Amino acid sequence: MINIKVHYNNVEEISSFVVSGHANSGPYGQDLVCAAVSAVTFGAVNAVLEITNAPLHIEQGGEGGYLKIDIPTNLSQDIKEKVELLFQGMLISLKTIERDYEEYVSIHKAKGR
Numbered sequence: 001m002i003n004i005k006v007h008y009n010n011v012e013e014i015s016s017f018v019v020s021g022h023a024n025s026g027p028y029g030q031d032l033v034c035a036a037v038s039a040v041t042f043g044a045v046n047a048v049l050e051i052t053n054a055p056l057h058i059e060q061g062g063e064g065g066y067l068k069i070d071i072p073t074n075l076s077q078d079i080k081e082k083v084e085l086l087f088q089g090m091l092i093s094l095k096t097i098e099r100d101y102e103e104y105v106s107i108h109k110a111k112g113r
Contacts, residue, residue: 002037002065004094004107009073013080014087016070023104033104034065036097041067044090052082 002023007016019041023033045067048054057070071083091107098105 001103002034002105004037004098004105005110006091006107007110010111013084014071014091015073016068017087018069019067020065022065023101025101025104033097033101037094037105040090040093040097044086045069048083048086051086052079054079054083 002019002021005018006014009015019037023031023037025031025033045056045058048056054075055072057072059068060066071087075083094105094107098107
């Protein structure tokens with residue numbers, strides 16, 4: 001199962017998120033759920049980097065499928081709003097995948113980093 005944990009700060013902005021695991025909904029290399037989650041998350045991260053130049057802290061790798069993104073706390077208000085909007089869009093897409101493939105994807109909300 002792919003587990004997505006989204007951490008929020010005290011004003012309900014995304015402060016970090018972790019995507020881990022594999023859907024195992026199909027053969028390796030043909031798993032459409034894994035491909036969809038990867039496309040949405042990496043697309044959002046790439047959009048944030050390209051549009052805002054925000055210095056995200058990115059950890060990735062491992063056999064278990066792992067991506068952790070920490071959003072810096074010292075961003076200007078303008079950049080912070082753009083980052084938040086792009087990652088909220090990512091979350092909407094991930095929730096759609098979760099709704100359609102709930103046996104393979106689980107999203108959880110958490111406080112703090």
